[in-house]
C-alpha cells in the first residue's frame with residue numbers, strides 16, 4: 001500500500017500534477033471495495049443457483065404428486081447435494097487457479113534473481129508506456145527493484161495483474177459457495193417442512209418469487225442498471241424454470257402411475 005501511494009505520487013508529479021491530499025484514502029477505498037464486492041457478488045450468485053436448482057427440483061417432483069414426504073426428501077437431498085457440489089467445485093477450481101498463479105509468480109521471482117538488469121528495464125518501460133517521464137520511470141524502477149520482495153510485488157502486479165499476497169483462499173471461497181447455495185435452496189423447501197399439497201406448492205412458488213426479486217434488486221445495486229429490469233429477469237427465469245419442471249413432473253408422473 002505504501003509503495004502504491006509512493007508510486008501514485010511519482011506518477012502524479014511526473015505529469016506535473018501535485019499529489020492530492022485525498023489520494024491515500026482513494027487508493028485504500030478502491031482496493032477495499034473491489035475485494036468485498038467480489039465476494040458479495042459471488043455469494044448472491046450462489047443464492048440464485050440454490051434457489052433455481054431447488055425450486056425446479058421440488059416442483060418437478062411435486063408435479064408427479066407423490067407423497068409429501070417424498071417431495072421433502074427430494075428438496076433436502078437437492079439442497080445438500082447442490083451445496084456440496086458447489087463447494088467442492090469452487091475448492092478445486094480456486095486451488096488450481098492459485099497453483100497456476102503461484103507458478104507464474106515463481107517464474108517471475110527467478111527472473112528477478114537471475115536477470116535483475118533485464119527485469120529493471122522491463123519495469124521502467126512499463127511505467128514509461130503509461131506516460132511517466134523516462135528518468136522518473138527509471139528512478140521508480142530502481143527503488144522498487146532494491147528490495148526483492150517489493151520487486152516481485154511490482155512485477156506480479158504490472159505483468160500478471162495480480163497481488164502475490166492475494167492469490168485466492170480455496171477454503172473460504174468453498175465455504176461461501178456451500179452456504180450461499182444452501183440458503184437459496186432452503187427457501188422453496190421451507191413450506192414442505194410443515195405443509196403439503198397445493199398450499200405447499202403455492203407457498204414454495206411465492207417464496208421463490210420473493211427471493212428471486214430480492215436477488216434481482218441486489219444485483220442491480222452491483223451493476224448500477226435498472227432495478228425493475230434486473231428484478232423482472234430474475235423472477236422470469238425462476239418462473240420459467242419452475243413451470244417447465246412442474247410440467248415435466250406431471251407428464252412423467254402420469255406415465256409412471
Ligand SMILES: [Zn+2]
Pocket residue numbers: 108111119122155159
Ligand atoms: Zn518481470
